[in-house]
Amino acid sequence: MNGTVYKSTGSWYTVKSDEGDFYECRIKGKFRTQGIKSTNPVAVGDHVGFDLETIGDETVGIITEIGERKNYIVRKSVKLSKQTHIIAANLDQVFLLVTLNNPPTFTSFIDRFLVTAEAYEIPVVLLFNKMDIYSEEEKFEVDYLIDLYTKIGYNCIQIEAKQGINVDKVKELMLGNISMFAGHSGVGKSTLVNALEPGLKLKTAEISEQHLQGQHTTTFAEMYDLSFDARIIDTPGIKGFGIVDMEKQEIGNYFPEFFKLKSECKFHNCLHLDEPKCAIKEALETNEIAASRYRSYVQMITGDEDNPYRER
Structure with a gap:
């Protein structure tokens, strides 16, 4: 069978x-x-x-x-650092839920996730959730992040999962596809699934006030058939997301804005660190490439990426 x-x-x-x-x-x-x-x-x-x-x-x-996998999302194993853990396989797309606070999602985490998805050619949609709880200053920061990632080529949607705002836009993208919801614990993955399909009644939990982090409500990855011709994989909250099985020379290829410019670097094997006449460093100076993206890249190249919670 x-x-x-x-x-x-x-x-x-x-x-x-x-x-x-x-x-x-x-x-x-x-x-x-x-x-x-x-x-x-x-x-x-x-x-x-x-x-x-x-x-x-x-x-x-x-x-x-x-069967042979067309793709998969993989991360470092939590308990066995030299091994990997496959979160899900054979995906059509991933929705990465991002929250500015309660809990915070930093750009270093977003970028590591995007690089892994790029490596396996899995489209990612960034969902900026909990827009209803942000101050004007925080909304301005969300607008900045949306502008940053939209220019790179990522689809970004502001949502309020609890209120059901813009959930229809997510639903439209899911039709006929196998989608995965990912993000830190507490960003609203299960709440969003419940908004899309109320009959599932997935367990949700409030944010831990003490640590402003989410509490794990999903223990194992699980796929659900939805009533509107779509399948969703709900995943446990991911605290850290180290990249695996990538050579230093290839990491830059998974930053789309780097890849576009790499042919203009003086050296074909340029790592965009200290080399002369590097097109990526020049683009960084003129703000064509965001400082946060370059910082994430350097963390990956140098292996300084074990702490998922860093400054933006």
Whole structure:
């Protein structure tokens, strides 16, 4: 039988068969020795082959095959620093929810996420949530960030998930697609899913007043079929997002505004750090490239990216 993984809890996988039935499946042991570096050889969104076995009164599935992935979003494993964790696979797009505060989302985090998505050619839409709680000064800062990322080529939408404002714009982009919602805990991912599909009633939680950070309400990534011809993958809140499996020379290629100018650098292998006649450094001087983007790039190149909470 063939199907798609809808939920992963680490050792068990909920798989929806091509016929539309759900089965609880385990993985065949050999997958753990096939040189897959990730902590989870099977991820939500994977297309798998599985056999059914009857154990007592229960029928369970045994995953025997993992289909080739068209893409995936990967990050460093939280507990095993040398390994990776695949958040989801076979995506049409990702919505990254951003909040200026409660909790803060810094540009360094946004940029690392965008670089990973660019590497796997996954379109990202930036959703600036909680617009209703910001001061005029904070709204001005959101406008600045939207202008910055729109000029680079990213679709940016201001939303108020609790009030349902601009949720229709998100819904329109989701039609016919498999979308993933990502962001820190507390940015409003589950609230937005509930606004899109009230019947799901995903658990939400208030922000921790003490630390102004979100509390984890989604424990595992899970895919949902929605009533309007769309599928959504809701993910646990991501605190840090280190990039993985990238050479220093290729990181700049995943900054679209850098990639456009790199051919104008004097040296074809320019890392845009201290080299003479670097087109990226010149564009930085004239504000064609944002200082925050260049700072994020340098953090990635130098490996100074372990702390997700940095100055903007």
